[in-house]
Amino acid sequence: MARRDQSEMAILGGLSMQPMTAYALREAIRDVLGHFWSESFGQIYPTLNALEEKGHVRRREGPRAGSSIFEITESGAARLHELLSEPITTTPPRNGLLLRLFFGRTLGEDRCRELIEEARADAERRLADYDALARTVTTQEADSPDLPYNLITIAAGRHGAQATIGWADEALALLPATKKATP
Amino acid sequence: MARRDQSEMAILGGLSMQPMTAYALREAIRDVLGHFWSESFGQIYPTLNALEEKGHVRRREGPRAGSSIFEITESGAARLHELLSEPITTTPPRNGLLLRLFFGRTLGEDRCRELIEEARADAERRLADYDALARTVTTQEADSPDLPYNLITIAAGRHGAQATIGWADEALALLPATKKATP
DNA sequence: CATCGCATGTAATGGGTTACATGATTGA
DNA sequence: TCAATCATGTAACCCATTACATGCGATG
Structure with missing residues (x-):
């Protein structure tokens, strides 16, 4: 295709x-x-x-x-x-966030933490959006035969956002702790 | 950028x-x-x-x-x-699987089920790969300061694959059941 | 001596975004 | 009447993949 x-x-x-x-x-x-x-x-x-x-x-x-x-x-x-x-065509992956994190030692740990936190916040926002959307669609298209298919795509977004949140928390824990002198 | x-x-x-x-x-x-x-x-x-x-x-x-x-x-x-x-540049999304599922009524429920099952199987495979990779990297780069960053990217893959599996199960349940005459 | 893997590069092609240019209609 | 929105379209540019063309060197 x-x-x-x-x-x-x-x-x-x-x-x-x-x-x-x-x-x-x-x-x-x-x-x-x-x-x-x-x-x-x-x-x-x-x-x-x-x-x-x-x-x-x-x-x-x-x-x-x-x-x-x-x-x-x-x-x-x-x-x-x-x-x-026709068969699904996939484009080669290009994830700018992960590329930066992979070279995180060069980028610096603080900036990495920021990037992950931003990604987490964004996922949190998207999660709320998907939940709201699912509710709207469910009532507004209650009788539509397209409803299940619509919900399936929304579910994909929701699961993706949840995965990002879970990943972010794990990633923050994996990040090497900056050593600071305790006062 | x-x-x-x-x-x-x-x-x-x-x-x-x-x-x-x-x-x-x-x-x-x-x-x-x-x-x-x-x-x-x-x-x-x-x-x-x-x-x-x-x-x-x-x-x-x-x-x-x-x-x-x-x-x-x-x-x-x-x-x-x-x-x-520099700020991360994101490319507009193009998910061929979700596009097909969104128009699932036109595509047909059986084909949708197949697509979802394929996606699930693929995610299952990727999940195993990530787990294996995480283990390899952890032992082989045990002392490398890059290890945590490497693990962070692997974790992203793992969470993504798990999300796909969870989504697929939910999606299959959402799919309208084909009515067949019971014998 | 043939084939496979290493190695370098270019050209065609495709696809897509962005910016630009233009104008109609509506509502404040 | 002025701005915002609806509406159409084109051209420049950019990026990236793919296919092609070429050749060395090791291994069987």
């Missing part, structure tokens, strides 16, 4: 929920898929044009002059299913 | 452990930092040349004709410290 197709998949997926403008699509991707996916305008507009040419989306008059609402076609739905079925 | 500098950081970091050839550097990055970092030849060779021009690394005769051993200079060490101190 060409990496390019990844954007196609997200865009067709978004439109499969409901027709919308490119702008709204970008917002939907940011707000709904934001914790595990992202698309920029620079990808969305060209990809939509390509999808239109292939007949996978149809363009209709938008809410204002010059704007368009895109809607997925049947061939688009088929294409989405096909894309979803 | 330009994204470009990320490769510089990893390369200088690698050479700060010990001087080596570009080829060995790539292997070291793959084998030692592999679970949270990666560099390809296409990055390593040009970056090393750039670093040499700036005087951050020095080139010496390698083990065979035409090969070079690179060694970090003092200015290189300073540069490394500077790079490590």
